[in-house]
């Protein structure tokens with residue numbers, strides 16, 4: 001009787017181990033690329049860092065008439081924290097500074113028609129390892145001059161780190177748009193800061209940036 005029980009056990013065990021082998025080969029554990037995973041391998045020290053950004057001054061949503069754009073403020077905080085170089089994406093034809101509504105209308109048309117407005121100057125993206133990319137959320141997207149900048153360059157092997165300022169929409173889908181445009185780049189987890197926080201609560205903005213940067217590194 002004992003012999004029969006141990007034979008049955010042996011049979012069941014070997015069946016289980018065959019099943020487990022089969023499941024190891026036919027169904028390997030997937031390496032999911034969640035935003036958390038994307039943050040894990042970024043080491044900021046000993047890397048050449050660029051902070052490229054677009055930002056608009058003048059009549060602005062919720063914060064009145066501003067001399068320094070909200071995204072510009074965040075870009076500067078990142079530059080101070082990382083030692084990176086700043087590059088401002090400036091359209092050749094400026095958006096109006098005296099009417100928020102006019103900017104909103106122009107931006108809407110540009111987005112609908114996928115316009116690529118010419119931009120002033122350039123920077124050698126090839127010389128950098130990590131490119132922080134900053135922009136205000138315009139109609140749930142990046143301003144079109146940011147696409148002009150992105151489409152001018154080669155992104156293979158680069159790490160692109162998006163950040164935006166907004167007044168409620170956060171990053172919208174822009175991390176995906178950045179990934180779709182920067183072929184071959186790794187796109188890290190982005191940061192969204194309310195424009196009002198960037199403009200009027202610098203200490204809070206500072207803390208948000210610093211904690212995001214340390215999350216990116218760990």
Ligand SMILES: Cc1cc2nc3c(=O)[nH]c(=O)nc-3n(C[C@H](O)[C@H](O)[C@H](O)COP(=O)(O)O)c2cc1C
Pocket residue numbers: 054055056057060061068069070071072100103104105107108135136137138139140141165166167168169170194195196
């Ligand atoms: C043309 C335009 C479109 C905007 N669309 C949005 C939007 O869809 N969602 C949102 O949260 N904020 C939107 N905003 C508000 C800006 O994202 C916000 O004020 C931002 O902080 C401006 O950054 P800047 O000062 O760097 O240009 C829009 C602003 C403008 C001018």
